[in-house]
Amino acid sequence: MKQFVMAWCCLLASATTAPAQNFQIDINQFDSWIFSGMGDAKLAREKLADRAEMEIDRIGFSTSLLDSQIAKLRFAAKGDIKRFYDDVEEAHRQFHTMQEAGKIGQENINDVYQLASPLAQRLNAGIFDEESLLKKVARVCVVGEQAERLRARQKRQIKLQSDAAITLFVATLGRRLPMTQVQRETLMEIAMTNITLPDPTHQYAQYLLMYELSELPQGKLKEIFDETQYQTLKKVYTQGLGMKANLKRMGMLDDE
Amino acid sequence: MLQRGFALARVVQRRPNWIVAERAQPFALLAIGWVLCFALPGVGAAQDDEGEDQEVEEVVVMHAIAIAPAGQAPDKDAPPEFLKSLVNAEISFIKRVCEPTDDQMKEIIAAATQAYQATGDIVREPNQQFFAANAVRMMGPGNEQLNENPYDRIRSDAAKYLKPIISKEQYARYETESQQRSDFERAAVVGIIVGLVDDKIPMTDPQREQMAEMLMQDVDHRGYDLQSIQVYLNNSQYLPRLPGEVVREVFNEKQAEAWNSQNSNVSFAARFNADQQMSIDEEWIE
The missing domain is CATH 1.10.150 (DNA polymerase; domain 1)
Known part of the structure; x- marks a missing residue:
């Protein structure tokens, strides 16, 4: 968000001094809107992997888990992380399409931001929510007394x-x-x-x-x-x- | 005169109003830039209270920038208007707790008015503004930075002016009730902090209890307050600062590592905005 504010201000400020000059947002700027809450894309991936382990620990606080169950939960968490990065890739594709069409200028900044914003929100809210694969698999693979x-x-x-x-x-x-x-x-x-x-x-x-x-x-x-x-x-x-x-x-x- | 009007907003969950202000005034843009001078990069340093050299990221979002015509500067010694409703609420509290006589009530109102008139010093001089890592700065409704928590100020003033006016028994009642109110508010703040931490770093029941117990002894010194802690509820990617002792004693190695990797080196500003419409309808001082 901070980066978005910075970029927006710089872009607008430059527009006041050189009205004819258009500006561009690059893919790094775009990524910073998504990942700023976690540093950057690489750090975010590491942190998500750590977060997944913690969520498995959370389940383990209620009931001791078998190795086979932990393996299934880890696999599911990897799926959640992959799903998130697939969506980031899709946003990148749309960004590049807009870029090729020359639609990432001042007048489109809201549209570009709307591509990044939902991903940033998902990341900040935590991708291992009740709808995540991790939680769904936990509901299936933890049964009987464990589930209770x-x-x-x-x-x-x-x-x-x-x-x-x-x-x-x-x-x-x-x-x-x-x-x-x-x-x-x-x-x-x-x-x-x-x-x-x-x-x-x-x-x-x-x-x-x-x-x-x-x-x-x-x-x-x-x-x-x-x-x-x-x-x-x-x-x-x-x-x-x-x-x-x-x-x-x-x-x-x-x-x- | 440029009047800078910026306010804290929910940074992530809500789309800031100013994003749509595409045709902003040039002066407004300069003002935005001025505000952002406070924004420094800061990533991933440990966030207990021992890292003195931490970089700080200021999370400040502006709702609007208003350009006002030149006018008289506000009197720096004048009592802030928004404190009046807090003083009135405190007198309402005194009335219910101490049950003063009519004569005592008149004296209380006079003393409270006098104490209120002396509250101008709660507003920090513009050239003394500061921000620190993981601290919540207190602001008035006009974005003026405050030297202290306004509720603490009003309550400590009341404790001073009440003593000579009411009986010992009445004063003991006020002290007891005031302490119980503070304990309750502190427990509310601690409950929120523990919940926020547990949401990101799962803890066992004994760990949560230990953290709550330790924070109950310490949280006042962190500057967290009922209102200021709520900025974290609305900015869930950040976590409030924890004392180093709590991190060391409560967390295991894995949790401590996760805690240290939290990107929480931010400085929030919480605005104290007395909502008179929603407050008790008793106006003791005018």
Whole structure:
């Protein structure tokens, strides 16, 4: 991103001094938009291989794995890495096509960026997500008692993350809506009993919590807070309700 | 006068607004360049707190650059307007915790107003701005760099002006409640840090617990705060800095190696923006 900003500024700045002069983006610049979060393409490949080993370790924390299972998981992870670099290659092809057509100038910078941006986002979010080959193979090759232990750990992890997100939400809320320790504890108890976020690390998790506040038993909330505090709480969840359509669109809320 | 208006944004997940500003003003471009003077290359150095010579990458994204007509420079001693709602919220907290009498309340408001008037020094002089590796700089809503966490300032002021006004029993209640609030906020910050690290570097349950325990003793000194830590939630490729002791004692060799390979030498800036509309509707000081 930083490189993109730099390039963009330099390009625009040069355009102000020499309007007639066109500029070009080269393939190294293009790659830096994709890989800047991990150094460069080569470093990224090494880091992805390390990350794969760690994800296999993560599974191993729940249940001890056989060598044959580890071999399958490594093979799957290699597939994920290859799939990612295949997509990078495809982006390169499209870049070169645009380059040959003379379409990588100032007026096309957004189009070129749109080629790199999804790849950078995938890389930064982590390519070994639930849809990855690694996770799919893990679900298939870890069976029986092993699978139960794995599922139990995953469930515990999500609950931990969800509780951390709720704690963050209530602590942040406390800065707008000052509350006593008893009020905070009671609110935490109600929230933790009634809310488990499906994806607590999602960028919009805090908005989902604002929405979930409206779904909590309002009678109990009125018992905790005085009228002025409760009205503040209502303002917060009204904002959450306003996000409902977006939350649904992002798959964070089910359609009724 | 050129007024530089840049703000932190979600760097990766969201397409920056300025990308579409293809026909930007020349002065605006110069201003962007000025901001980017802070951007230095920095890759792959260890990110515990012992690497003094680390290179730093400043992650700053501008939403917009505004060119304002020449006008009067802001009074550097004037209290920042955005602190007012924080002071009001603290008085609301005091009201609920200490249950002061009407007379005490009048004195509290007068003392709080006086303390607020003296908060102009929280804004750092433009020529004293700094950034450091893996640190989160605190900014006001006008992008002014702050010397300290505004919540800490308002709370420590309150602890000082309250003591002579209220009874010992009331003050003890304030101290206890204030401490519990800080502990809760600290636990929230630590929970987020441990979760972020675990997401990238899987840890066992005992490792997570050990990390949380160690950070609870240390996190205040890192400058992390409820608001500032959230920049990492929105920039998931970066991880917050960990104390060297935590890295050494919690991680095994493989994890430590992965930690050191994280490209996290960045300096974030978190903007404290008091959202008055969403705050409690009690205006004690005007």
